[in-house]
Amino acid sequence: MLETQNWITRYFDEATDxxxxxxxxxxVVCNQAASELREVLKVVPQYLLAVADAAVKQRFSQTDNCFSCVIKNHMREISIPLNLTPESSxxxxxxxxxxxxxxxxxVFSLTLKSRGVVKRMDQMAKQRQLTRYVNRAHEAERKRISxxxxxSIAQGVYSAIMGVRRLSEGTLSSDQTAQLANEIExxxxxxxSEVKxxxxxxxxxxxxxxxxxxALRVLAKRLAENSGTAISVIGDADTSHLSTDVQSVLYRIGQESINNALKHAQAHEINVLxxxxxxxxLLEIIDDGIGFNVPKHQRFNGRSLGLMNMNERVxxxxxxxxxxxxxxxxxTVTAKFPVEFS
Structure with missing residues (x-):
């Protein structure tokens, strides 16, 4: 038990917050990091209490002058932005x-956490989540191609092989041979066509x-022919000065947006600008489909996967x-990239 208490004390004293x-x-007590703030930045504990008290009074309309009473009656935890050395840039x-x-x-605690550290940790967590998310997207795409x-491809080739074998046997009549050759062709x-x-x-x-x-016009023509949906590409933009990366991302946005409109939106008309x-x-893809709730599909789920990937790539x-x-x-899906003209 004593050893456990020593571990807890050590953890408390060595905490970075x-x-x-x-x-x-x-x-009553503060850890080493708090002591250093008091010594180096002259942080006064009563000042921290006053800041917390003011924040509470701003958040709740019915309060009195008792900080402990406000906390006791209204909350167990609150987070308050705080700038130390405010006169410094x-x-x-x-x-x-x-x-x-x-x-x-x-009895309560006031813990000071660096906003920079919190922001970096949050960014790291989001990046890890996004990496897992994109990896799933890539695996799903590999699975689809496989x-x-x-x-389709393997079965088509295998069928052609079987036809060629029948031709090589020499047991067919001339009419049967011609018919089979035509089927193989x-x-x-x-x-x-499927490979292309x-x-x-x-x-x-x-x-x-x-x-x-x-490329967008070829894509639109092919998808329009396959789906029967009217797809138009409008514009005369000169994209020769765009980097290969930007052109690739814009193409993928057009591709993903049109496919989403065909698959989910029940659109009758799609315009690409x-x-x-x-x-x-500026690239805009506008459809007249059923629409959807954007905040709901910005979360990590199967349908929003392509949208999240587009956003991060842009x-x-x-x-x-x-x-x-x-x-x-x-x-309406919109992507905008800054460009420089010579």
């Missing part, structure tokens, strides 16, 4: 967190050879990404 523990508004920014330890004895290769043509479709989905050669606008304004390139290249949609009012 500054912890002040009060009883009846009087400082490099002021130290913290969160001060109140936590009730013993209600009867009016299934397409097995279920059509089977290989269909398989080749998969290649376009993965990386369209027209994007590298003729640029973003041409690519235009150049002063110092930025931000990584200093662009902005926005989705506007409401149930019954269609959807």
């Amino acid at each position: 500054a912890v002040f523990i009060f009883a009846n508004n009087q400082l 490099n002021s130290l920014r913290y969160f001060m967190v109140y936590h009730l330890i013993d209600k009867q004895e009016h 299934q397409d290769l097995h279920d 059509h089977q290989l043509a269909d398989t080749l 479709g998969m290649a376009l989905d993965i990386r369209p050669s027209v994007l590298d050879n003729f640029g973003l606008l041409a 690519l235009v150049t304004h002063d110092h930025y390139m 931000k990584a290249l200093n662009g902005t990404f926005e989705i506007k949609s409401e149930p019954g009012n269609g959807t």
Whole structure:
């Protein structure tokens, strides 16, 4: 038991957050980090109490002058932004967190957490979540390609092989041979068409050879023919000055947005707009579909996976990404990238 108490004491004293523990508004104990703040920055415990008291009074309309009474009656924990050395341009920014330890004895703690550290930890957590999320997206895409290769491409090639074997046996009449040869030709043509479709989905050669606008038009034509939905690409933007990365991201946004509209939105018409304004390139995909609740689908789930991936890829290249949609009012996806013109 004594050893456990020693561990707890050591953990408390070596914690990187500054912890002040009060009883009846009087400082009882503080850890090493809190002592250093008091010594280096001249942090006065009663000042921390006053800041917490003011924050509580701002948050609740019915309060009195008793800090402990306010805390006891209204909350167990509160987080308060706090700047130390406010006159300095490099002021130290913290969160001060109140936590009730013993209600009867009016014992509570005030913990100062560096806002910079908290922000970095939050960013790291989000980045890990996003990495897991993107990895799942990549695995799902690999699985889809694998299934397409097995279920369609491989089966088509195998069927053609069986046909060629029958031809090599020499047991068919001339009419049967001609008919089978014709079937094999059509089977290989269909398989080749599917291979080209998969290649376009993965990386369209027209994007590298003729640029973003041409690639979007080819994409729209192919998807319109397959779906029967009217898809138009509007604009005359010169994208030759855009980096390969930006063009690739804009193409993927167009591809993902159109596919989402076809799959989920029940859209009858989709318009893709690519235009150049002063110092930025704008891509908009507008559909007249059923729309959806954007905040709900911004969380991590299967349907929002492509949207989250687009958002992160745009931000990584200093662009902005926005989705506007409401149930019954269609959807508009907008991506904007700053550009420099020579």
